[in-house]
Amino acid sequence: MEYMSEEGYNKILAELKQLESVDLPRVREAIAEARAQGDLSENFEYHAAKREQGRILSRIRFKQRVLEHARILDRTILETDTVGLLSKVELTNLANNAKMTYMIVSPHEADIKEGKMSIKSPIAQALTGKKAGDTVTVKVPAGTMQLHIDSVTL
Structure with missing residues (x-):
């Protein structure tokens, strides 16, 4: 358990929502577009988008864990x-x-x-x-x- 301010909690929550509702759909769309181009073995855009998806998913899991263990401190x-x-x-x-x-x-x-x-x-x-x-x-x-x-x- 980790104590934090309400402002800090809300900032992390907003970043999580941004990752889930904007960044992740954007990168999934980029993967779909790159996949549609054909041969994936030499498709740089596909591999870059997959790396970005992994980074975003990792960040989402981290933010979820932070919020799960966070407690807002009553001033x-x-x-x-x-x-x-x-x-x-x-x-x-x-x-x-x-x-x-x-x-x-x-x-x-x-x-x-x-x-x-x-x-x-x-x-x-x-x-x-x-x-x-x-x-x-x-x-x-x-x-x-x-x-x-x-x-x-x-």
């Missing part, structure tokens, strides 16, 4: 003063005074470009359970970071 029961899942955390890197803001989310919702960090990342693991004003030391692939938690909100 009203979450603590607002400590870092946890769905917390928005403002940080300062003490080495260079760089300010960062991240939302801690499930691994399936993580997107650093959108400011969403996986709860399973080293930084989020170190921050979990901490409060505003705390300083944490985190081992990351590039070395060690010292981060000061400026604020925690939901």
Whole structure:
């Protein structure tokens, strides 16, 4: 079981519907068209479409499993003063005074470009359970970071 936000759940559900109702029928049509051209042994379009179908079917199965094991987290029961899942955390890197803001989310919702960090990342693991004003030391692939938690909100 994996907890996630309602927004993340709905995004995965929408992607699944897109795969099932648009992408899969499109690739099945491409397979049918390529098959109609005759000799399949040297038909590049047929083999490419079959590979694409396999990729889409695999993606559909993965998304179905994610949704099957997902539980939407009720924000009203979450603590607002400590870092946890769905917390928005403002940080300062003490080495260079760089300010960062991240939302801690499930691994399936993580997107650093959108400011969403996986709860399973080293930084989020170190921050979990901490409060505003705390300083944490985190081992990351590039070395060690010292981060000061400026604020925690939901």
